[in-house]
Amino acid sequence: GENVEQHPSTLSVQEGDSAVIKCTYSDSASNYFPWYKQELGKRPQLIIDIRSNVGEKKDQRIAVTLNKTAKHFSLHITETQPEDSAVYFCAALRDQAGTALIFGKGTTLSVSS
Amino acid sequence: KAGVTQTPRYLIKTRGQQVTLSCSPISGHRSVSWYQQTPGQGLQFLFEYFSETQRNKGNFPGRFSGRQFSNSRSEMNVSTLELGDSALYLCASSPRYGQGREQYFGPGTRLTVT
Numbered sequence: 001g002e003n004v005e006q007h008p009s010t011l012s013v014q015e016g017d018s019a020v021i022k023c024t025y026s027d028s029a030s031n032y033f034p035w036y037k038q039e040l041g042k043r044p045q046l047i048i049d050i051r052s053n054v055g056e057k058k059d060q061r062i063a064v065t066l067n068k069t070a071k072h073f074s075l076h077i078t079e080t081q082p083e084d085s086a087v088y089f090c091a092a093l094r095d096q097a098g099t100a101l102i103f104g105k106g107t108t109l110s111v112s113s
Numbered sequence: 114k115a116g117v118t119q120t121p122r123y124l125i126k127t128r129g130q131q132v133t134l135s136c137s138p139i140s141g142h143r144s145v146s147w148y149q150q151t152p153g154q155g156l157q158f159l160f161e162y163f164s165e166t167q168r169n170k171g172n173f174p175g176r177f178s179g180r181q182f183s184n185s186r187s188e189m190n191v192s193t194l195e196l197g198d199s200a201l202y203l204c205a206s207s208p209r210y211g212q213g214r215e216q217y218f219g220p221g222t223r224l225t226v227t
Contacts, residue, residue: 103156
């Protein structure tokens with residue numbers, strides 16, 4: 001079955017720096033890759049997603065890139081702010097699996113001012 | 114639109130008991146999935162429902178079951194609770210079934226088994 005590896009598990013940056021989180025997946029049939037942000041005690045929130053027919057997607061300070069050949073995708077956050085501090089989860093999904101997302105273990109991002 | 118809601122938000126049960134958790138999806142969403150979140154295992158898929166039918170099931174024992182009603186609301190049931198079932202149970206709703214549709218999570222039910 002699908003397996004998603006996420007790195008790093010923790011990431012500390014200074015406010016204004018960029019942060020990059022990387023995920024690799026094992027199932028070449030996976031074609032949908034969302035990213036979720038979970039603040040302490042709150043629900044996971046979908047922040048950006050990308051489908052396999054697209055190489056890159058941006059939304060303000062957030063971008064996701066996908067390399068299908070290497071089977072990895074990355075989340076890029078620019079100009080980080082303290083409110084970006086949270087746990088970020090990547091996930092992968094293939095059409096035949098319905099809505100069964102396979103998640104990475106998460107990255108705890110800390111942005112210090 | 115109102116978001117995904119889950120009840121109850123917190124629950125304390127004793128080993129051996131059973132529990133039922135409820136999820137109301139976003140209005141108009143017909144697909145509901147359930148996930149278990151623990152510090153050790155992270156987020157793991159339990160099962161998903163669409164049109165009152167279970168479409169997929171994760172790697173969990175038969176003690177975990179669920180159902181979906183005609184109004185798309187879903188319930189999950191855990192029988193013969195074990196200490197290891199202590200977790201945050203999240204449901205997520207999606208507009209349609211499959212094909213990489215975005216999922217929106219509820220606040221979760223925190224289950225503690227003593």
